[in-house]
Amino acid sequence: MGLRLIEQTAPAAKTTTEGADKLVATCLAAAAMGDTNAYFDLGVAFSTGSHGADCDLIEAHKWFNLAAAQGHEEAAWCRADVADEMTAREIAEAQRRARQWLIAIDRRAA
Numbered sequence: 001m002g003l004r005l006i007e008q009t010a011p012a013a014k015t016t017t018e019g020a021d022k023l024v025a026t027c028l029a030a031a032a033m034g035d036t037n038a039y040f041d042l043g044v045a046f047s048t049g050s051h052g053a054d055c056d057l058i059e060a061h062k063w064f065n066l067a068a069a070q071g072h073e074e075a076a077w078c079r080a081d082v083a084d085e086m087t088a089r090e091i092a093e094a095q096r097r098a099r100q101w102l103i104a105i106d107r108r109a110a
Contacts, residue, residue, distance in 0.1 A: 023045075023051045024042070024045055024053050027045070028042070036067050039075065040078075042059075043067060046063060047078065057094075058086070061079055061090075062094045062101065
């Protein structure tokens, strides 16, 4: 379940920090199940510093990269936009984190 869907179904009281943290936690759980939209929504959260996430372009790039690798076209565009604001080292770190995520997911599945 992605942030967009959660936002549409969440009551207005979910605008608190606790509610925002829950949105990110829900997307992290969905991402652990391989949900491409959750990857994208986490990229949005980290790129904008919203929904309880700090603005972190390395994390944003990581999540957009994971979504783009699964065919999410908008994520590919967002990854490129974020990359324009990053150094080569930051991009390399984001790619390393994406690989680590995939390795961890594979280990859990085994």
